[in-house]
Amino acid sequence: MLDDSATEALAIHPGSAWDNKAADVSVNADPDPPSPHHHNLIRNAARAMANRKPRARARIIASLSPRGLDLADNGPGLPARPA
Numbered sequence: 001m002l003d004d005s006a007t008e009a010l011a012i013h014p015g016s017a018w019d020n021k022a023a024d025v026s027v028n029a030d031p032d033p034p035s036p037h038h039h040n041l042i043r044n045a046a047r048a049m050a051n052r053k054p055r056a057r058a059r060i061i062a063s064l065s066p067r068g069l070d071l072a073d074n075g076p077g078l079p080a081r082p083a
Contacts, residue, residue, distance in 0.1 A: 002020060002022065002023075002069075003018075005038045005042060006060070006062075009039045009040075009046065010042065010060075013043075013046035013047065013058060016045075016046040016060065017057065017059045018042075018060055018062075019059065019060070019061045020061075022062050022064045023062075038069075038071070041071050042060050042071065045060045045075055048073075048076075049073070049075055052076070058075070060073045
């Protein structure tokens with residue numbers, strides 16, 4: 001399910017790399033499609049990298065941690081909030 005979301009989200013960013021380190025994990029969950037939040041996070045990571053100058057290749061990684069599913073990317077991160 002997560003791979004399907006990534007494939008769809010990254011379709012407009014063909015240079016992006018998707019690495020699902022959680023692919024071999026079985027999850028007992030509702031059979032509905034995965035949360036749109038996953039799709040949006042993956043798409044936004046690729047979009048942010050595509051908009052950088054010079055253009056950089058996005059790398060998005062899914063993994064499991066004690067907190068649950070982690071999605072990470074090689075982007076610059078969020079801008080600092082004003083104090």
